[in-house]
Amino acid sequence: MNNLLNLISLWALPVILITILTCGIVKKVPIYEEFTIGAKDGFKVAVKIIPYLVAIIVGISMFRASGAIDLIANILSPILLKFNIPSDTLPLMLVRSLSGSGALGIFSDIANTAGPEAYSTKLAAIMLGSSETTFYVLAVYFGAVGITKIRYALIIGLLADLIGIVAAVSVCNLLFA
Amino acid sequence: MNYIFYFLVVSSIIIGAFTGKLNDVVNSIMSGAELSVKVAFSLIGIMAFWLGIMRIAEKSGVLKFISKLLEPITKWLFDELPPKSPAIGDVAMNFTANALGLANAATPFGIRAMEEFQTSNTKKDTASNSMCMFLAMNTAGFQLIPTTVLAILAGIGYKNPTEIIAPTLIVTSIAFFSAIIMAKIFQYLSNSQCVRIESQCERKSNIRISGDEEVGNE
Numbered sequence: 001m002n003n004l005l006n007l008i009s010l011w012a013l014p015v016i017l018i019t020i021l022t023c024g025i026v027k028k029v030p031i032y033e034e035f036t037i038g039a040k041d042g043f044k045v046a047v048k049i050i051p052y053l054v055a056i057i058v059g060i061s062m063f064r065a066s067g068a069i070d071l072i073a074n075i076l077s078p079i080l081l082k083f084n085i086p087s088d089t090l091p092l093m094l095v096r097s098l099s100g101s102g103a104l105g106i107f108s109d110i111a112n113t114a115g116p117e118a119y120s121t122k123l124a125a126i127m128l129g130s131s132e133t134t135f136y137v138l139a140v141y142f143g144a145v146g147i148t149k150i151r152y153a154l155i156i157g158l159l160a161d162l163i164g165i166v167a168a169v170s171v172c173n174l175l176f177a
Numbered sequence: 178m179n180y181i182f183y184f185l186v187v188s189s190i191i192i193g194a195f196t197g198k199l200n201d202v203v204n205s206i207m208s209g210a211e212l213s214v215k216v217a218f219s220l221i222g223i224m225a226f227w228l229g230i231m232r233i234a235e236k237s238g239v240l241k242f243i244s245k246l247l248e249p250i251t252k253w254l255f256d257e258l259p260p261k262s263p264a265i266g267d268v269a270m271n272f273t274a275n276a277l278g279l280a281n282a283a284t285p286f287g288i289r290a291m292e293e294f295q296t297s298n299t300k301k302d303t304a305s306n307s308m309c310m311f312l313a314m315n316t317a318g319f320q321l322i323p324t325t326v327l328a329i330l331a332g333i334g335y336k337n338p339t340e341i342i343a344p345t346l347i348v349t350s351i352a353f354f355s356a357i358i359m360a361k362i363f364q365y366l367s368n369s370q371c372v373r374i375e376s377q378c379e380r381k382s383n384i385r386i387s388g389d390e391e392v393g394n395e
Contacts, residue, residue, distance in 0.1 A: 008322075012277045016270075020230055024237040031233050038232025042225025045288055046217045053213035059185030061209030065201040066193035108329060116335040125341045129326040130349035132318025141312060142304065144288040145295040149303040150178055152363040156309070156356055157316030164317070164352035171344045 045144055052143025056135050060098045069094050084177070085169055086120040088113070092127060097161045100133040123172045131164045220284065227285035231267070240266030254357070255307040257297065264293030268311060275315065278324035287315060306368075310360045317356035320349050 024031040063069075069091055077087040088110055095102045107128045114120040134157035142150055193202035234240050244251070244265035251258070251265045258264060267290035274283035290311060298305040304312070323345050330338035 008277070012273065013279060013282060016273075017230065020234045020237065020239055023239050024233040027237045029233060029236045034232045034236050035229035037229075039225035039229035041228050042221050042223075042285075045224055045228075045285075046221040049220075050214060050217045053217055054210050055182055057213040057216070058206055058209035059182055059189075061205040061212070062189035062193075062202050063185050065198060065205035066189040067196040067198050068189065068192045071192065071196070104325070104329075107326070108333075111329060111333045111335075116330070116333050121330075121335070122341060125323075125326050125330055126345050126348055129320060129323025129341065129345040130318070130352060132316050134316040137316050137318075138312060140284060141287055141291050141315065142308075145291045145308075147295075147302060147304050147308065148178055149300075150312075151304045151309055152360075152367065153304055153309045153312045153316075154178075154181065156313045156359045156363060159359055160313065160317040160352045160356035163355045164348055167348045167351040168344075171347050175344055 048146075049140050049143035052139045056139040060135060064095070064099065064102060083169065084173060086114075086123065088120050089124050089127070092124050093165050096127065096131055097134040097158060100136055103128060103133070119172070119176055122176050123168060126172055127165060127168045130168060131161055134158060134161060220281075223281045224285045224288075227282055228289065231270070231286065231289055234266070234270075235263060242266075243269045254310055255294075257306055258294070259297060262293060262297070264290050264307075267293060272314065272319070276319055276321040278320055278322050287311075306364045309364065310357070313356040313360035314353065317353045318349065319353040321346065 021031060024034070072094055073087070073090045077090060080087060080090060092103060092106045092110065095106055107124050110124045111121045134154070138150060138153060138157065142148075142153075189202050190199070193199040231240070240263050241261070244261060244263065247265055247269055248260070251268065252260070255262075255264070255268075267286050271283050271286035271290055274280075274286060291308060294305055294307045294311065295301065298308070322342065326341070326345075327338050330341070
């Protein structure tokens, strides 16, 4: 089962590439010319999202540097203990939606200090693997088309992250506790 | 977005002043700005590659085929899209790449989808329902195989890292489907809230547009 999953993961892009290019050749599409026309936009898009990324990433860097995360963690940790959640996973829950590299760093930290077979490591792994960096996704996708009024998109993203955390804790409790 | 930006900056400075980390906060402006440009520039190459490939997929009809295949689902998810919109193919590719843990490939597909959504968006600075639905799907981050996590676990000597695949799949599905349901609920709520105002606006703009044409098409 796991080998099969890894195999799919490895072959997905190669198969997509072969399919698209072959369809192009069969349909007599000038694939080299069309490729370069499409690829031209790569630079444009990347430059276009810079202002949005700067606003979000600078804001979040400042927030993390201020020690606000530790402050919130201190306030919340007694509540978490009641639900049988190890307090070393709390920073990960708080940073997950804000910063991808930050969350990865915290996860490595938990895994290295708690050890490979620890409950914290398993919970952290499931939380990290099942969610996305909400703020980054919003900045990139809305930035690419110049949307500034995002309506309820952020609320949904954060609520989904919260639901993910609750689900991760419950599943982990059932399987590994 | 205005309040979020204000909150992030101002609360960081105030908290930083209290915790004595104000120096770090100020320094993080510099490093954060640098990081954002790095992130954007690191996207250029891979973005160009997949945008090029997707252009071929579009011209050869592969995208149209995928769109047709997924029409029953996407009609419900993105109900304001015109039928057979090429956005659906991009959404499908974005979802597939995300599910397989190929985040670098997913971003260009997602941006193409957003551009398609923008063409049928009436207010160009405001997110449409389809965009919010699409972003809900993306921020929830459905993943079939958590590639990075597995690599780290294997690296620290976790005996059987693949045992977390199944629980991760359960959690990620719960988050993903609840995000979709929430997006639909919010869409419904916001529609019923501004139905009066918007219908007035639409009527006005319809009159303006159809002023020279035949009236009463609708």
